[in-house]
Amino acid sequence: MDILNKLKILTGAAKYDVSCSSSGVSRNNQGGTGNTKSFGICHTWSADGRCISLLKLLLSNDCIYDCRYCVNRRSNDIPRASFSARELADLTMQFYRRNYIEGLFLSAAVEKSPDYTMEKIVRVLRLLREEYEFQGYIHVKVIPGADPSLIYQAGLLCDRMSVNIEQPTEKSLRMLAPQKSLPVLYSSMQQLRDKIREHKADRRRFRHTPSFVPAGQSTQMIIGASPDSDLAILHTTQALYQNFGLKRVYFSAYVPVNQDSYLPAITTAPPLLREHRLYQSDWLLRFYHFKAEEIVDEKHAQLETELDPKTAWALRHPEFFPLEVNRASYEELLRVPGIGPKSAGRIVRQRRVAAVSTEQMKKLGVVFKRAQYFVTCKGVYPGDRPFDPAAIRRVMLPESPIKQMSLF
Amino acid sequence: MEYLYDGSFDGLLTCIHHHYYREAADGIYQLQYYHPTLMVNSMAVMTDLLLAKRVYRAIEKKISPEALENIYHVYLSSSSDKENLILNYLRLGFKIGSQVDLHLTHPHVYPIHKLDRKVSLEVHRLLGLLRFKDTGRFLYAVMSPDHHILVLIADHFADRLAGERWIIHDQKRKLAIVYDGQYDNNQKSALQHKWYLTDFAGQVDDSITREEEHWQQLWQLYFEQISIQSRYNPRLQSQFVPRRYRRHLVEFQS
Numbered sequence: 047m048d049i050l051n052k053l054k055i056l057t058g059a060a061k062y063d064v065s066c067s068s069s070g071v072s073r074n075n076q077g078g079t080g081n082t083k084s085f086g087i088c089h090t091w092s093a094d095g096r097c098i099s100l101l102k103l104l105l106s107n108d109c110i111y112d113c114r115y116c117v118n119r120r121s122n123d124i125p126r127a128s129f130s131a132r133e134l135a136d137l138t139m140q141f142y143r144r145n146y147i148e149g150l151f152l153s154a155a156v157e158k159s160p161d162y163t164m165e166k167i168v169r170v171l172r173l174l175r176e177e178y179e180f181q182g183y184i185h186v187k188v189i190p191g192a193d194p195s196l197i198y199q200a201g202l203l204c205d206r207m208s209v210n211i212e213q214p215t216e217k218s219l220r221m222l223a224p225q226k227s228l229p230v231l232y233s234s235m236q237q238l239r240d241k242i243r244e245h246k247a248d249r250r251r252f253r254h255t256p257s258f259v260p261a262g263q264s265t266q267m268i269i270g271a272s273p274d275s276d277l278a279i280l281h282t283t284q285a286l287y288q289n290f291g292l293k294r295v296y297f298s299a300y301v302p303v304n305q306d307s308y309l310p311a312i313t314t315a316p317p318l319l320r321e322h323r324l325y326q327s328d329w330l331l332r333f334y335h336f337k338a339e340e341i342v343d344e345k346h347a348q349l350e351t352e353l354d355p356k357t358a359w360a361l362r363h364p365e366f367f368p369l370e371v372n373r374a375s376y377e378e379l380l381r382v383p384g385i386g387p388k389s390a391g392r393i394v395r396q397r398r399v400a401a402v403s404t405e406q407m408k409k410l411g412v413v414f415k416r417a418q419y420f421v422t423c424k425g426v427y428p429g430d431r432p433f434d435p436a437a438i439r440r441v442m443l444p445e446s447p448i449k450q451m452s453l454f
Numbered sequence: 455m456e457y458l459y460d461g462s463f464d465g466l467l468t469c470i471h472h473h474y475y476r477e478a479a480d481g482i483y484q485l486q487y488y489h490p491t492l493m494v495n496s497m498a499v500m501t502d503l504l505l506a507k508r509v510y511r512a513i514e515k516k517i518s519p520e521a522l523e524n525i526y527h528v529y530l531s532s533s534s535d536k537e538n539l540i541l542n543y544l545r546l547g548f549k550i551g552s553q554v555d556l557h558l559t560h561p562h563v564y565p566i567h568k569l570d571r572k573v574s575l576e577v578h579r580l581l582g583l584l585r586f587k588d589t590g591r592f593l594y595a596v597m598s599p600d601h602h603i604l605v606l607i608a609d610h611f612a613d614r615l616a617g618e619r620w621i622i623h624d625q626k627r628k629l630a631i632v633y634d635g636q637y638d639n640n641q642k643s644a645l646q647h648k649w650y651l652t653d654f655a656g657q658v659d660d661s662i663t664r665e666e667e668h669w670q671q672l673w674q675l676y677f678e679q680i681s682i683q684s685r686y687n688p689r690l691q692s693q694f695v696p697r698r699y700r701r702h703l704v705e706f707q708s
Contacts, residue, residue: 053672057679075613083610088694089582090705092681095690099582102680140669141676143593143615144586146704182614301684316684392558399556406559 047127053137055127059107059118060153062303063210063266064296068099068148068183070261071205078179080142080149082205082261087148100151100185101141105129105166109155113212113223115271117303118155128157131170135178142182149183149205150174156189164192164200171203183261188234190226197234198258201241206261206293209234214282218272221308235290238263242291262293269324270317271300271309277347280327284338287331297324323349330355333387334380352443357383360420361435361442367420368433372401384417404428416442456496458485459537463529464506466537470544471505482537517547520555524566527573530602539565577606583699586620588666592635593620594658597702604631608649623654630654670704677705 069086088097104118106128112120129137134152141147152170157163167186174180184204188197201207209231213219216228238259245258265286267279283295299316302309327349330336334356341355342348350358360367360383369378371393379390389411393402396410404423408414419429419438431437455477459465461484473479485498513522525540533539542562547554557563576599584607586593593615604624608631611622619635633649662670700706 050672050675053675054679057676061680061682075616077616079615079617081614083581085578087578087582090677090703091691091694092677093688093691094681094683094685095687095694096681096685097694098677098680101676137672141673143618144588144669144673144704145582145584145595145611146673148582299685301682318685395556396558399553400559402559409559409564 049133049137052127052129052133053103055125056104056107056129057102059155060102060104060151062117062298062301063102063151063153063187064298065185065208065264065266065294066097066099066102066151067206067264067294068185070293071183073181073260075181078181079139080180080182082149082181082183089145089147099148100183101138101147101149102151103129103134103137103153105134105152105154105163105170106157107155108157110158111156111223111225113226114304114306114308115212115222115268115300119304122304131166131173134170135173135180138174138182139178139180142180147182149185151185151187153187154189160189160191161193161196164189164196168196168199168203171200175203185261188238190231190234192234194234194237197237198241201238201259202256204259206264207238207259208264208266209238210266211282211286212266212268213272214267214274214279215272218274222271232290235263235265235286235292239290263290264292264294264296266296266298268300269297269321270314275342275347276320276324276327276349277342277344279324280331280338280342283328284331295328297321297328319351320349323351323355327355335377353439354383356381357416357442361439364433364435368422368427368429369420370422370425371407372397372424382417382420384413384415384420386411455479456481456483456488456494458483458488458496458498460485460499460501462501463526464503465499465501466529466540467506467509468502469499469537470509470541471502472499473541479541482541484537513544513547516551517544517554518552521547521552524555524570527570527606528566530606531569531573532601533569536569539569573601573603573606576601577603579699580607581610583695583703584622585702585704586615587662587670587704589659590663590666591619593618594623595620595702596623596625596658598626598698599624600698602627602629604629605651607631608633608651612649621654621658623658628653628655674705674708 067086069084071082072084073082075081086099088099090098092098107118108126108128109118109120138150152167154163154167171184185206185208186200186204188207188209190209211228211231212223212226219226219228241258242262245255248255249257286292286295299318299321300310301316302312302314305312327341330341331338340359349355360381366381369382371379376390376394379385379393380387392410396402401424402410404426407417407423419433427433457469457472457479459469459482466482469479469482480494490496525543528536528540543566546562554563558567580597580599580603584595584597586595604622611620612633617635620633621630623630630652631649632652
């Protein structure tokens with residue numbers, strides 16, 4: 047099979063993996079090709095609006111597993127292909143020097159056994175890092191169940207690793223991916239966490255300690271393939287950040303690729319809005335000092351689709367508002383809909399020399415349309431209607447159809 | 455007095471010097487684009503590297519290194535009024551020092567920060583949205599950015615592609631960065647490698663080799679395959695890759 051066809055098959059097989067970030071580690075070129083930037087660089091955006099930063103490929107799509115949600119499941123009758131280590135390394139280098147990509151995202155179907163596959167991945171990494179002296183970004187997927195020593199070897203050669211947990215609960219995972227189990231996945235995450243800590247601590251004392259997964263680990267969950275609630279998803283997400291120190295938890299709206307009685311019908315549209323709301327909640331967890339319990343609880347187990355989670359929280363907590371922007375702490379400012387880490391930072395900075403007035407809010411990057419109902423500036427409430435959660439909710443809803451008043 | 459400078463950063467700084475040590479400036483303009491009027495005196499300023507250096511140091515010390523970076527970015531922007539924005543900002547800066555950047559909504563500070571953000575955004579964008587092709591002798595990339603960002607992206611590529619020879623061509627401004635790719639093992643960091651900015655009015659032969667065509671084809675195929683049909687969203691794509699950048703991107707040519 048020629049390289050064109052292989053690329054076609056193995057890109058198509060990899061595209062449902064979400065992670066594409068190339069951030070988290072800065073490294074100058076030490077005499078080969080490539081470097082990395084902590085802020086990450088996107089190189090282009092595909093027709094679905096997703097960024098392309100890394101060359102995202104499967105080493106092979108020949109899988110022994112039969113996960114119900116996956117295109118590459120064993121029982122699917124699709125063309126199978128594998129790259130040789132050299133083909134993949136050449137592709138990476140040639141794309142990289144033309145500045146098409148920031149690096150490689152390497153994943154693989156479980157071919158023969160987890161160890162066999164992980165070993166193949168390590169061979170590609172060796173070739174790229176040692177023979178080709180490639181110093182760009184590499185993200186490697188951990189093959190669940192692979193031997194810890196192989197995972198460790200890969201971690202010494204790449205920048206980021208990820209173990210996909212796929213489903214937020216053991217029950218759903220069992221149902222959809224019978225050969226996988228959360229405890230096995232968690233033990234790989236734990237191994238990565240411990241080794242990352244160990245190498246970081248050693249590097250502080252000994253300069254020549256090699257770095258291990260310097261950009262940290264991430265994971266991914268499929269949204270909408272199982273009946274799990276947003277409550278379950280966000281609690282799992284928070285636990286992953288707390289317990290394993292993950293850099294990111296990605297969500298992927300399930301795109302039906304298989305006909306299966308356990309799954310949504312093949313005609314179901316991917317739940318993109320739900321995915322969007324989950325990402326907004328994820329941002330609240332990571333950058334806005336929110337706890338999962340504040341975003342969803344037993345009474346509100348699903349996120350509202352019509353309002354973003356922060357506005358929804360604010361409307362449930364009228365006692366917190368309106369907030370005087372010239373006195374509120376940075377953390378309090380972050381709770382205001384329409385104010386983010388950047389605008390909150392600007393407000394705090396300007397306050398040191400001059401009080402912030404209503405007219406200046408927009409210049410500071412605040413989305414005033416939303417923020418106006420939740421703040422006062424120098425004691426003045428700028429909202430165009432009184433602070434009443436029900437009334438504010440009505441104006442915040444997307445294009446709420448204006449009901450004509452009935453005469454009778 | 456209206457001061458006219460030659461378009462160089464040092465020229466601009468020389469004007470700032472004159473504003474303080476000769477006669478207060480009513481405005482600073484680029485000589486090339488200046489339309490004289492009867493009412494105001496104007497003077498063409500000879501760029502003086504020594505005076506420029508003194509102003510440069512003064513900004514760094516008496517205001518802040520960030521302020522210096524801000525005005526350099528604004529100088530590289532394509533704003534037609536940038537010289538006077540810089541003049542106003544510096545006048546305020548020399549009065550109140552490093553705190554100038556805290557006055558985020560001040561009419562003399564706000565436009566500077568806004569332009570600085572625009573330039574920085576385009577620098578960041580072009581680190582990704584730049585495509586090289588292998589001509590067989592060197593790598594060649596062409597772009598037409600809104601702002602004069604060539605000098606701001608050069609270090610990045612000099613480090614990344616330290617072992618290659620390459621040219622990045624700004625078609626709009628007819629300038630290019632040339633990096634000769636002489637890899638010197640004695641130097642530790644590639645950042646110390648030399649690149650230089652040069653006039654570049656000529657055309658580079660557009661024909662590509664068979665091999666180059668092969669890789670371009672693979673990239674186009676990848677670009678097409680990685681997109682998920684049921685998430686098709688060209689509006690979102692346009693937010694990230696504005697149309698004006700697309701003509702230099704291989705993956706948008708079909």
